Amino acid sequence: xxxxxxxxxxxxxxxxxxxxxxxxxxxxxxxxxxxxxxxxxxxxxxxxxxxxxxxxxxxxxxxxxxxxxxxxxxxxxxxxxxxxxxxxxxxxxxxxxxxxxxxxxxxxxxxxxxxxxxxxxxxxxxxxxxxxxxxxxxxxxxxxxxxxxxxxxxxxxxxxxxxxxxxxxxxxxxxxxxxxxxxxxxxxxxxxxxxxxxxxxxxxxxxxxxxxxxxxxxxxxxxxxxxxxxxxxxxxxxxxxxxxxxxxxxxxxxxxxxxxxxxxxxxxxxxxxxxxxxxxxxxxxxxxxxxxxxxxxxxxxxxxxxxxxxxxxxxxxxxxxxxxxxxxxxxxxxxxxxxxxxxxxxxxxxxxxxxxxxxxxxxxxxxxxxxxxxxxxxxxxxxxxxxxxxxxxxxxxxxxxx
Amino acid sequence: xxxxxxxxxxxxxxxxxxxxxxxxxxxxxxxxxxxxxxxxxxxxxxxxxxxxxxxxxxxxxxxxxxxxxxxxxxxxxxxxxxxxxxxxxxxxxxxxxxxxxxxxxxxxxxxxxxxxxxxxxxxxxxxxxxxxxxxxxxxxxxxxxxxxxxxxxxxxxxxxxxxxxxxxxxxxxxxxxxxxxxxx
Numbered sequence: 001x002x003x004x005x006x007x008x009x010x011x012x013x014x015x016x017x018x019x020x021x022x023x024x025x026x027x028x029x030x031x032x033x034x035x036x037x038x039x040x041x042x043x044x045x046x047x048x049x050x051x052x053x054x055x056x057x058x059x060x061x062x063x064x065x066x067x068x069x070x071x072x073x074x075x076x077x078x079x080x081x082x083x084x085x086x087x088x089x090x091x092x093x094x095x096x097x098x099x100x101x102x103x104x105x106x107x108x109x110x111x112x113x114x115x116x117x118x119x120x121x122x123x124x125x126x127x128x129x130x131x132x133x134x135x136x137x138x139x140x141x142x143x144x145x146x147x148x149x150x151x152x153x154x155x156x157x158x159x160x161x162x163x164x165x166x167x168x169x170x171x172x173x174x175x176x177x178x179x180x181x182x183x184x185x186x187x188x189x190x191x192x193x194x195x196x197x198x199x200x201x202x203x204x205x206x207x208x209x210x211x212x213x214x215x216x217x218x219x220x221x222x223x224x225x226x227x228x229x230x231x232x233x234x235x236x237x238x239x240x241x242x243x244x245x246x247x248x249x250x251x252x253x254x255x256x257x258x259x260x261x262x263x264x265x266x267x268x269x270x271x272x273x274x275x276x277x278x279x280x281x282x283x284x285x286x287x288x289x290x291x292x293x294x295x296x297x298x299x300x301x302x303x304x305x306x307x308x309x310x311x312x313x314x315x316x317x318x319x320x321x322x323x324x325x326x327x328x329x330x331x332x333x334x335x336x337x338x339x340x341x342x343x344x345x346x347x348x349x350x351x352x353x354x355x356x357x358x359x360x361x362x363x364x365x366x367x368x369x370x371x372x373x374x375x376x377x378x379x380x381x382x383x384x385x386x387x388x389x390x391x392x393x394x395x396x397x398x399x400x401x402x
Numbered sequence: 403x404x405x406x407x408x409x410x411x412x413x414x415x416x417x418x419x420x421x422x423x424x425x426x427x428x429x430x431x432x433x434x435x436x437x438x439x440x441x442x443x444x445x446x447x448x449x450x451x452x453x454x455x456x457x458x459x460x461x462x463x464x465x466x467x468x469x470x471x472x473x474x475x476x477x478x479x480x481x482x483x484x485x486x487x488x489x490x491x492x493x494x495x496x497x498x499x500x501x502x503x504x505x506x507x508x509x510x511x512x513x514x515x516x517x518x519x520x521x522x523x524x525x526x527x528x529x530x531x532x533x534x535x536x537x538x539x540x541x542x543x544x545x546x547x548x549x550x551x552x553x554x555x556x557x558x559x560x561x562x563x564x565x566x567x568x569x570x571x572x573x574x575x576x577x578x579x580x581x582x583x584x585x586x
Contacts, residue, residue, distance in 0.1 A: 012543050018524035019544045024437035026430050034429060034455045
């Protein structure tokens with residue numbers, strides 16, 4: 001039945017009156033239940049899963065970044081090789097050979113320090129051994145990296161080039177080779193100083209990669225609750241500090257201050273906790289939030305030409321919401337509903353944002369560099385008073401001081 | 403009047419400081435008002451109490467956001483209505499919205515309702531309406547929402563909202579006259 005055709009029997013008025021004037025006696029048991037709820041809120045447990053989740057993520061990332069690469073794994077394997085080699089020597093070498101070949105004896109008794117495999121090679125080709133002995137010495141190219149280095153240096157070492165090429169063994173089987181003396185032709189090689197083939201520049205050492213890098217960052221930060229909700233960029237400035245745990249791996253933290261401007265639909269707000277007006281009737285919200293962002297990132301670097309470096313990184317951010325300004329547009333406005341609402345210092349989101357970044361840095365001087373890094377920040381929790389899923393992206397331009 | 407407002411302001415400020423005594427004071431003062439809202443939306447005092455406490459929990463945990471220069475009652479009312487709607491929506495997932503539209507209501511609506519019932523009994527009668535009728539009736543007749551808004555909030559069409567209102571009124575009239583209804 002159409003409302004215009006409703007009977008004028010006073011039903012609406014009667015019910016409205018009842019709604020206004022009905023009285024329900026206060027009930028102590030109701031308050032007791034309320035107190036229980038309030039106590040439950042007070043004892044609301046800290047959201048440990050966020051901490052553990054973040055920690056777990058960092059551990060996984062650390063494992064990914066720090067897991068030894070192929071060269072390192074080969075190096076580790078080679079640390080175990082000498083024992084195996086000695087065993088094979090003892091099994092395969094005729095007793096008279098063992099006795100008569102001081103080089104083998106030397107090799108068997110050589111201590112197997114867990115160092116670079118090229119040291120082992122060097123030990124087997126000591127210059128004080130005679131040429132004849134050297135010719136019968138088992139030359140073992142123990143791993144690919146040494147072989148590569150030999151190859152790389154060949155061009156620079158004209159006098160030794162040919163011999164080194166001859167020494168190269170097929171890489172597929174280069175992990176460990178034992179050639180019985182009888183099968184080997186006499187190579188008639190001069191003593192090889194493999195030390196001269198080791199790169200002069202030092203390998204990564206604690207001193208060379210432990211470095212602090214400070215940077216000032218500026219960016220235009222675009223924020224939205226959906227991919228179509230980006231409006232205009234808010235300024236972002238920050239100071240970062242980066243600690244290199246390895247030459248190509250760093251941990252970064254710092255503090256940045258930014259303004260996040262976005263618009264959202266009323267339906268994107270978590271309404272039960274939204275006390276201002278009826279969220280069902282909110283058509284859209286324009287928000288301007290001032291935020292301090294405290295990131296904890298891990299970054300992996302890749303060398304490029306001319307000292308330039310690329311990097312990728314990820315981590316977790318905490319947002320401290322300094323102020324949140326909301327302007328509402330209603331589908332159906334009612335008297336008393338606010339057009340604007342401001343919240344200050346009420347929402348903090350610890351470890352609530354996932355950071356993803358990739359970038360490029362270029363040295364200007366020995367100590368100064370420039371960086372450019374697009375980033376994406378994804379919410380792991382509802383952000384701000386409306387608990388919206390706030391996405392942010394931008395490009396950080398930074399000046400770095402090493 | 404000014405004294406009452408001052409007392410209310412003090413109570414609200416106490417609640418902002420998380421003072422339990424102030425919270426109890428506020429709860430006690432507005433218990434009846436809040437209960438009258440929740441009863442007509444939920445249909446039973448037990449459910450109403452649950453919704454009322456959920457609503458007050460939002461009041462206490464978000465009291466910081468309340469602008470003291472504005473009247474408290476409309477703010478509380480909105481929260482209670484929203485809490486009630488959430489409760490209804492949660493229950494409507496189980497009790498299908500559509501089935502209620504099939505209630506077979508006699509069109510003997512011109513007879514005047516029984517006006518001998520007291521206010522609380524009238525609200526209980528409202529609460530006895532089927533959930534979808536009850537929600538539409540309360541939102542439209544008492545809380546002043548428009549059909550489009552009701553449709554948005556309850557996830558139904560505007561025409562369903564209108565139809566439910568008509569049927570709700572017919573049923574309520576019948577209930578108030580103690581008529582017997584058959585549900586289809």
